[in-house]
Structure formats: structure tokens, C-alpha cells
Amino acid sequence: MRSGERDYVGALQKGLAVIEALGASEARLSLSEVARSASLTRAAARRYLLTLARLGYAEFDGGRFSLTPHVLRLGYAYFSSASLPRLAQPIVERIGERTHEVASIAVLDGAEILFLARSARRRIISASTGVGTRMPAYCTAIGRVLLAARADADIERFLKDIRPKKFTPRTLTGQRDLLQAILGARREGYAISDEELEIGLRSIAVPVADSRGQVRLAMSVSLQAARMTPAQMTEHLLPELRAGAAQLSTMI
Amino acid sequence: MRSGERDYVGALQKGLAVIEALGASEARLSLSEVARSASLTRAAARRYLLTLARLGYAEFDGGRFSLTPHVLRLGYAYFSSASLPRLAQPIVERIGERTHEVASIAVLDGAEILFLARSARRRIISASTGVGTRMPAYCTAIGRVLLAARADADIERFLKDIRPKKFTPRTLTGQRDLLQAILGARREGYAISDEELEIGLRSIAVPVADSRGQVRLAMSVSLQAARMTPAQMTEHLLPELRAGAAQLSTMI
DNA sequence: TCATAATGTGCGCATTGCGCACACATAATT
DNA sequence: AATTATGTGTGCGCAATGCGCACATTATGA
Structure with missing residues (x-):
């Protein structure tokens, strides 16, 4: 061929x-x-x-x-051979302990995010964020901060190519809305997904820059929406995420 | 070709x-x-x-x-498509909670065992038993109970083909010793690996039979050797493992 | 700078993967 | 039960694909 x-x-x-x-x-x-x-x-x-x-x-x-x-x-070949998951796992576990929620790290893979590390579950949250799990990038907090680090032309191409499904009444699916959310993530340096993937699930995410300032990873904490408002998440979870991201940054 | x-x-x-x-x-x-x-x-x-x-x-x-x-x-395709890991994970997590140690499920894959499910780590144990991790079958408790379920000719061929490495002073590597250990696992219905893979690590494992009585899975609890003697493991951990194995058996 | 080792590339070739057609098996419909 | 529709297994001939080779180019080490 x-x-x-x-x-x-x-x-x-x-x-x-x-x-x-x-x-x-x-x-x-x-x-x-x-x-x-x-x-x-x-x-x-x-x-x-x-x-x-x-x-x-x-x-x-x-x-x-x-x-x-x-x-x-085949799949686990990646974990054996890449140092990133080994470096990331302890950090994610510590964030999970400090916040008592589920912390995860993911990368962009096509139009999806792919989870590479995750802390232990503290409570039942049904969205499956296990290592290797994939989710749509457009409506997840991690996806948005990763997209925010892309060039504008990339973001526009991405938005043009996807066919966003409306998972909940709150899921943003319009191109303009999504672009606003991504640009907001870029401006604020974090993103919150508020019951967009699943009713009852909220996540907050920050980018992790490597030594060259490139953002290929992001880190999030996910929880049941009943536990915290978005404002509370910003207040209580964002500092932990930023500290973890800063620490991981120094390693990659 | x-x-x-x-x-x-x-x-x-x-x-x-x-x-x-x-x-x-x-x-x-x-x-x-x-x-x-x-x-x-x-x-x-x-x-x-x-x-x-x-x-x-x-x-x-x-x-x-x-x-x-x-x-x-590619690797995680297995988890998406197979029901076993989904069924096994809650069981393994419950055993982990009840024992306060790390519980795992694994299958035989060639001369190795391959972990499919694992409870959260409660304590630092250095042997990596994460999902997807492989370990030599000959010196692990899980490996021995899985081998014990094989036909004698299979076991002999296995023992003839492997080149066992001596990880610790306690690692059994002689064919006769290994055969005795495997046959012991068959007789007793469980196996203990006592600092054979790693100094300071002990594991106890039981087979999980499916609805046709075939054993393709086994379940174990691993812990720091300082926490329990082999006799204590048999007394305290084996009943939990057997209950978990019986429950999983009804599902597969 | 020189020698060695590794990588990149174009080429012709034969073997390998290909689709096809048909036999056989299974499932669904009348 | 008979017929029809669908799916699977198999042998075959063929050409396209993967192959190794040889050489040019690049990188590395002394």
C-alpha cells in the first residue's frame, strides 16, 4: 500500500x-x-x-x-516507556488527598482528551475518568484549557470539524459559545465545566506547561456538583491545582 | 508473508x-x-x-x-470492550477496604501475570501492581494459583521453558521447588509468595473459577511483610479473598 | 579532521496481501 | 418444511505492496 x-x-x-x-x-x-x-x-x-x-x-x-x-x-507500552505518567501519578494522588476529590491528568488526542493519571476515587462520580479513558475535548474543563493553548487557527479548525453532542441541557454546542469558553480559559488560566458532560458533575482544570512553555497536559479536579459551587471550586480547588501544575512543570 | x-x-x-x-x-x-x-x-x-x-x-x-x-x-480497547474488568473492579475495591491492603486481579499471559484490576493503594508498597502491569508468574502468588489450574503437562512445559531469575534470597528458582509450590497451591486452594519477588513484600492469592469451572483469573492481596506473618495472612486475608472470588465467580 | 556508525532514499523485484467466486453453513422468512 | 437471505470459509491467480539492497548523506566520536 x-x-x-x-x-x-x-x-x-x-x-x-x-x-x-x-x-x-x-x-x-x-x-x-x-x-x-x-x-x-x-x-x-x-x-x-x-x-x-x-x-x-x-x-x-x-x-x-x-x-x-x-x-x-500494547497500550501499557506507553506507561512502561514514558516517564510522564510516573512523574504525574504521585502529584495527582496528593491533590486528591488534599481536596478529597478526584484529580486527573489528561492530554489532547484528536478531538478528545485522554486520561493519563488519576487519583483514587473518594466518592461515587459516574463519569469514567480512569486512565486511558477518553472524553470529548469541547465540553470538558481539561479539553478547554488544552485547546486554549493552541493557535487560533487550530481552534477554529477544531470547532469547524467537530459535531458537538448535547449531553445535558447545559452542554455548550454552538461554535461561538465554545470559542468564548475556550478564550475564557485562555484569559483566566483555568476552565470550569459545569454539568456539561453529565448532570451532577463539575470539573475545574489548569494547564501544565513544560520547560519550553508548551502546554501539552492539563490537570483537573472533578466532583459531584452538589459539593461545591463553581465559585467555591475556584476558591478552594484552583490553588491546589495550580500548585500541582507548577510542581509537575518543573519535572517535564 | x-x-x-x-x-x-x-x-x-x-x-x-x-x-x-x-x-x-x-x-x-x-x-x-x-x-x-x-x-x-x-x-x-x-x-x-x-x-x-x-x-x-x-x-x-x-x-x-x-x-x-x-x-x-489500543490497550484500553480491552477495557472498553470486556465486561470482566468492570465486574471485577468493585469487588477488588471492597476487598481492599475490608483488608486495608492492596487487592488485585490478574490473568496469565504467557510466562507472566497481567494485572486487570487493583484497589487503591493504602500504603507504600513498591512492587508495581497497577492495571496492565506484568510480573513473572513463577514467583508470584497469583501466578502460582493460575498455574496450579493447568494440566500437569502444561506446568512441566512451563517450568522447562522459563529461566527464573532470583529476585531475592528467598526466590524459588529450582524446577522441583517451583513444582512443589504450584502443587501446594493446587492442594490448598491458595498460594502465598513470601518475599520472593521483592524483599518486604508478601502476597496471598486464590483462583477465581468461572461458570464452567475454568480458572482463568486469580485474586490477591499484597502487603508489606512487616504487617502480617504468612499464618496471619491465611487467617485474616484468605477468607476475604475467598468470599470475593466466590462472588466474582457467580458473575463470569 | 578523519573514521566509523547510523540514517535516508531510490530502485527493482518477488512475495505477500489482495479481491473474487464459489461452496458451505446459519439464520430468517414464508 | 422449504425457500430465501445472509454470513463465513476457502482456494486461486494476480499485481501491488513490502522487501532488501546499495549508495548517498548525515551524525557521532576520537
């Missing part, structure tokens, strides 16, 4: 698309479902599935395919 | 090997290092690396390659 480019292995791209297709479904998938999801012919999909099964990354129960734990080797 | 088999895509296998090579190193890798580690020619390794970079799974700083958080999509 030259794809207009010499050093590109199309078979690898297709195989990875098959893994993602399997992972995107909560149910086990048939051959045809995988083929459709990964945009391949049935014959090709079958070859990739059989290869993954042979290598131990997937299994086949005679009718349907699913991933095996072995595939964690 | 037919490899004596028609429906096998060798390029996918090589690409996945490159991901694992990157993940196995704590430092960023040069092209030649990846090629050596993944047993490929430089030209092939370069193609796979450039493909991964193009797809966002890896990045290149002009000299060296490393994985990006995007690769978490």
Missing part, C-alpha cells in the same frame, strides 16, 4: 484499525461487523482477525471475535 | 512487534535499536516506525522514536 507515500505500511494501519474496531464495541463482533467497522472487505478483515488471534491479541469463540488481555501490552 | 499459513498478515505482526519494542524500553529508541529489538532490517523497521508516527501512535524527535498516549487506545 503505497498510498502516495513510499514508507507507509498499509497492512499495519488496517490491522490497528481492526483492534480499534474490536475495542469500540462492548459486544463481541462477527467477522462482517468488524469488516464494516474497519472499512475492509470481509476477506481482509478475516485475515487480520486470524492474525491477531494467532498472536494472542484476540480470540474467536467459533462465531465472534473479541480482544484478550494480551492487548494491554 | 504466508509463513506456511494462508490467512496470516506478517506485516501486522511486525508492526505490533515494533510497538512492543518501543514499549519495552524506558528510553526513546533509535531506528537501529528498534530494528534490533524487533528483529527487523533497518529499512523495514523504519517503514513501520514511520507508519506508526503517521498514524499518531509514535513520535519522532528527529533522532529517536517513542510511543504517544494515542497508543493507549
